[in-house]
Amino acid sequence: MEYLLDSKTMKSCDSATANYFGLPSIVLMERAALSVIELIQDKKMKDNILVVCGTGNNGGDGLAIARILYERGYKPIVVLIGSDDSLTKEAAIQKKILEKYKINIESTIPQIEYTTIIDALFGIGLSREVEGIYYENISIMNKIEGCKIAIDIPSGISADTGKVLGIAFQADYTITFGFSKIGLVLYPGCTYCGKIIVKDIGITKDSFLGELPITFTYNKKDLQELPKRKFYSNKGTYGKILIIAGNINMSGAACLAGKSAYFTGSGLVNIFTSSENRIILQSNLPEAVLTCFNSEEEIEELLLESMENVDAIAIGPGCGDNHITRKLLELVIKNTKVPVVIDADGLNALSKGNELLTETDQPIILTPHLGEMSRLTGDDVGKIQSALLNSSKQWVNKYKSILVLKDARTIVTDSNNRVYINRSGNNGMATAGSGDVLTGIITSLIGQGKKPFEAASLAVYLHGLAGDEARKKYGVYSLMASHIIEGISMVLKEIN
Numbered sequence: 001m002e003y004l005l006d007s008k009t010m011k012s013c014d015s016a017t018a019n020y021f022g023l024p025s026i027v028l029m030e031r032a033a034l035s036v037i038e039l040i041q042d043k044k045m046k047d048n049i050l051v052v053c054g055t056g057n058n059g060g061d062g063l064a065i066a067r068i069l070y071e072r073g074y075k076p077i078v079v080l081i082g083s084d085d086s087l088t089k090e091a092a093i094q095k096k097i098l099e100k101y102k103i104n105i106e107s108t109i110p111q112i113e114y115t116t117i118i119d120a121l122f123g124i125g126l127s128r129e130v131e132g133i134y135y136e137n138i139s140i141m142n143k144i145e146g147c148k149i150a151i152d153i154p155s156g157i158s159a160d161t162g163k164v165l166g167i168a169f170q171a172d173y174t175i176t177f178g179f180s181k182i183g184l185v186l187y188p189g190c191t192y193c194g195k196i197i198v199k200d201i202g203i204t205k206d207s208f209l210g211e212l213p214i215t216f217t218y219n220k221k222d223l224q225e226l227p228k229r230k231f232y233s234n235k236g237t238y239g240k241i242l243i244i245a246g247n248i249n250m251s252g253a254a255c256l257a258g259k260s261a262y263f264t265g266s267g268l269v270n271i272f273t274s275s276e277n278r279i280i281l282q283s284n285l286p287e288a289v290l291t292c293f294n295s296e297e298e299i300e301e302l303l304l305e306s307m308e309n310v311d312a313i314a315i316g317p318g319c320g321d322n323h324i325t326r327k328l329l330e331l332v333i334k335n336t337k338v339p340v341v342i343d344a345d346g347l348n349a350l351s352k353g354n355e356l357l358t359e360t361d362q363p364i365i366l367t368p369h370l371g372e373m374s375r376l377t378g379d380d381v382g383k384i385q386s387a388l389l390n391s392s393k394q395w396v397n398k399y400k401s402i403l404v405l406k407d408a409r410t411i412v413t414d415s416n417n418r419v420y421i422n423r424s425g426n427n428g429m430a431t432a433g434s435g436d437v438l439t440g441i442i443t444s445l446i447g448q449g450k451k452p453f454e455a456a457s458l459a460v461y462l463h464g465l466a467g468d469e470a471r472k473k474y475g476v477y478s479l480m481a482s483h484i485i486e487g488i489s490m491v492l493k494e495i496n
């Protein structure tokens with residue numbers, strides 16, 4: 001698990017390191033600068049190296065980098081944007097040292113050729129739109145040819161939201177200090193970072209002073225959190241789940257969700273569906289146990305019976321946007337004794353009256369894409385997309401559920417304010433049935449005993465990795481949902 005910090009948490013971490021542990025800021029700055037020098041020397045970058053500095057501590061890092069470059073025999077071209085009055089204490093010290101060494105400090109970028117452009121204009125302290133001379137300089141830096149290195153975060157990107165505040169430096173490398181930042185992971189910020197390198201500069205988890213960050217992401221080693229297969233086990237060990245899916249002409253959704261659950265390790269998958277799907281499901285997924293209804297009158301009795309003795313329930317894939325789906329959803333929510341995953345048409349049915357969610361104490365996991373989220377909240381898609389984190393937090397605080405808001409960076413939130421931001425996956429996965437596969441994975445993991453928030457977060461990560469495996473084999477154009485299921489096994493077979 002890797003923490004992702006917002007600017008406020010990072011600042012308190014910086015300040016705890018300096019004030020509580022007593023490691024002076026100027027020492028941290030020196031280590032930050034040295035970590036950048038390491039990259040420059042590793043990559044054998046040559047003169048001319050341009051270092052553009054602001055007046056905050058990000059600029060202080062830049063001034064320290066320029067001085068160390070000088071110590072190592074380079075002839076850095078240093079530009080300071082902004083007035084001396086606004087220099088922070090540390091940046092002012094760095095500037096004085098440069099002056100003592102008689103290193104020239106320019107106020108505009110000289111029009112010469114550079115090998116490397118270092119952006120130390122704004123770091124996590126960026127607090128408003130970039131305008132005037134700052135805008136002009138970022139625009140010039142973006143136009144200059146050369147390798148571009150952003151210090152801590154590309155100037156112009158909000159560390160909290162990943163938004164571009166007016167303009168942003170387009171980097172090839174971003175060297176970020178201590179911990180990664182939310183703005184480096186969310187769109188569009190992540191498209192400005194190039195390769196992100198997190199450098200240890202002496203700020204450790206101790207500096208959270210016991211108050212751990214709420215936002216995180218997963219890496220490959222976190223797959224170890226997946227349920228373990230035991231030597232002595234039977235199908236009951238790995239959970240029995242119920243998937244309510246598939247209307248006439250929509251059997252595929254039921255099949256994809258059910259198969260994904262089996263591929264993720266479920267012991268037994270029961271599919272509740274319309275009887276028109278019986279033959280096709282029996283031929284395509286003979287491992288599933290089917291409960292089929294012939295008429296609306298049969299639904300209640302059959303469904304309640306199917307809900308007995310299961311470990312998790314999913315409802316929605318391919319159910320159709322109709323009154324029967326709402327009826328199914330109401331029966332499930334009012335009678336469930338286990339966590340419920342609501343997806344696709346289940347979400348559309350929910351949007352006819354969200355207060356239904358208050359009628360259960362069981363964990364509910366919602367998996368809307370932006371369009372479904374818009375129907376649930378009444379907000380337009382643009383508004384949700386521009387504030388993914390806020391929209392998610394508002395929802396989970398109102399309805400005590402777990403929200404999996406699906407986008408290029410899917411976000412999982414819960415009412416304990418935990419936030420998972422996903423980095424796996426690719427644009428080939430924007431294809432029909434991809435969501436059904438995710439629903440199958442989440443439900444399977446809950447059925448195997450994972451707690452719902454962890455199950456949802458791990459499932460999103462695994463789904464993305466499976467999609468990445470599928471991309472390797474089929475490419476982004478030809479990638480289909482069934483290939484993602486194949487990808488699940490490619491990821492999982494590496495684990496045990």
Ligand SMILES: NC(=O)C1=CN([C@@H]2O[C@H](COP(=O)(O)OP(=O)(O)OC[C@H]3O[C@@H](n4cnc5c(N)ncnc54)[C@H](O)[C@@H]3O)[C@@H](O)[C@H]2O)[C@@H](O)CC1
Nearest residue numbers: 014028029056057058122123124125126127128129130152
């Ligand atoms: N102990 C520490 O505090 C450390 C801080 N470090 C560096 O310090 C950075 C944070 O430093 P600061 O908090 O000083 O912030 P920044 O250096 O990011 O910039 C803040 C300054 O820019 C101004 N500003 C913000 N938005 C602006 C805009 N749109 N237009 C014009 N001016 C604007 C602010 O008023 C402030 O003066 C980190 O990103 C990191 O690079 C590192 O040196 C490591 C140690």
Ligand SMILES: [K+]
Nearest residue numbers: 122151153155
């Ligand atoms: K920067």
